[in-house]
Amino acid sequence: DLFYRQMPKVELHAHLNGSVSFSTIEKLMARKPHLNIEHNMTAILSGQKRTLDECFQVFKVIHQLIDTEEDILMVAKDVIREFAEDGVKYLELRTTPREDKNTGMTKRSYVQTVIEAIRQCKNEGLDIEVRLLVSVDRRHGVEVAMKTVKLAEDFMRSTDGFVVGLDLSGDPTVGHGGDLLPALQKAKNCGLKLSLHLSEVPSQVDESELLLNIPPDRIGHGTFLHPEVGGAQSLVDKVMKNNTPLELCLTSNVKGQTVSSYSNHHLLYWYQKGHPIVICTDDRGVFCTELSKEYQLAASTFSLSREAMWSLSQKAIDFTFAPDSLKQQLHQKWFELHPSLF
Ligand code: 5GP
Numbered sequence: 001d002l003f004y005r006q007m008p009k010v011e012l013h014a015h016l017n018g019s020v021s022f023s024t025i026e027k028l029m030a031r032k033p034h035l036n037i038e039h040n041m042t043a044i045l046s047g048q049k050r051t052l053d054e055c056f057q058v059f060k061v062i063h064q065l066i067d068t069e070e071d072i073l074m075v076a077k078d079v080i081r082e083f084a085e086d087g088v089k090y091l092e093l094r095t096t097p098r099e100d101k102n103t104g105m106t107k108r109s110y111v112q113t114v115i116e117a118i119r120q121c122k123n124e125g126l127d128i129e130v131r132l133l134v135s136v137d138r139r140h141g142v143e144v145a146m147k148t149v150k151l152a153e154d155f156m157r158s159t160d161g162f163v164v165g166l167d168l169s170g171d172p173t174v175g176h177g178g179d180l181l182p183a184l185q186k187a188k189n190c191g192l193k194l195s196l197h198l199s200e201v202p203s204q205v206d207e208s209e210l211l212l213n214i215p216p217d218r219i220g221h222g223t224f225l226h227p228e229v230g231g232a233q234s235l236v237d238k239v240m241k242n243n244t245p246l247e248l249c250l251t252s253n254v255k256g257q258t259v260s261s262y263s264n265h266h267l268l269y270w271y272q273k274g275h276p277i278v279i280c281t282d283d284r285g286v287f288c289t290e291l292s293k294e295y296q297l298a299a300s301t302f303s304l305s306r307e308a309m310w311s312l313s314q315k316a317i318d319f320t321f322a323p324d325s326l327k328q329q330l331h332q333k334w335f336e337l338h339p340s341l342f
Pocket residue numbers: 015016017018059094095096097135137169170171172197200252282283
């Protein structure tokens with residue numbers, strides 16, 4: 001639908017290596033033919049489903065394809081360009097710094113390269129503002145998390161405001177989020193905004209309770225927060241008291257089978273409460289989607305009008321980790337574009 005492509009949008013939950021399109025994967029495969037990787041190993045095609053565990057295997061394959069600074073630069077620039085082509089005006093990318101002994105890539109040079117890609121896109125005049133969240137992979141434990149926070153803090157202080165926050169992600173069935181509290185608290189104290197994957201799988205009530213006490217600035221997924229799906233009213237109360245926005249990714253949750261169907265998605269629960277939500281892609285490459293598609297899916301699944309969807313996309317501006325001056329510029333952009341679409 002052209003309307004949702006043309007509608008200006010804010011993307012707040014996009015993992016860099018999960019956002020790589022097939023055309024970029026093809027370029028990477030040409031660089032590394034010895035890996036013998038096929039498309040169905042890097043993406044979950046339409047109509048297909050995988051377990052969450054299988055989804056995490058897909059990231060391992062993609063990481064094999066992207067292991068040099070050169071790869072990261074190309075991937076990040078392609079991803080930013082493709083989001084811009086889909087009408088995204090403000091993008092918060094998130095990515096886990098990786099090192100590779102063979103290619104000499106370090107966690108620092110990894111982040112530096114993503115920032116370089118953001119700079120280059122800006123200089124090329126793309127109509128999109130991009131900011132970065134540094135991801136902590138929960139599988140790696142608190143020591144690595146502490147180092148990652150330090151890295152994020154260094155970049156936040158040294159690079160023209162490109163790094164704005166920290167993300168907690170990685171396989172939710174591994175480790176306990178509570179162990180990472182010291183690192184997350186440190187990030188919060190030094191001024192990094194926090195977006196935490198929370199209640200992504202069932203029975204994480206204790207963990208979610210601890211993480212919500214920090215409290216985070218945004219929540220990723222929050223699929224199993226509410227009591228109807230085994231969460232707890234106390235969790236819902238906390239989220240509502242703090243008015244913490246939820247980042248919701250319909251296709252990702254359905255293809256990863258944490259949600260049984262589009263119409264059963266928890267978007268409806270929170271939307272009906274008038275709680276802040278933002279529609280996102282999660283991994284547009286892996287799940288073969290686009291942000292415009294996700295808006296259209298939400299509209300058709302829950303019978304929401306174009307005006308209602310516009311309003312969701314506009315409100316998302318206030319949930320970004322951007323400075324107030326940029327939020328104002330974005331509001332102005334939405335205001336100017338509105339008449340051309342309605
Ligand atoms: P990267 O951080 O390498 O740019 O993006 C891929 C990584 O993002 C994965 O290895 C994983 O740690 C994280 N990720 C991507 N999608 C999801 C998701 O749906 N749930 C969680 N918990 N983590 C994810």
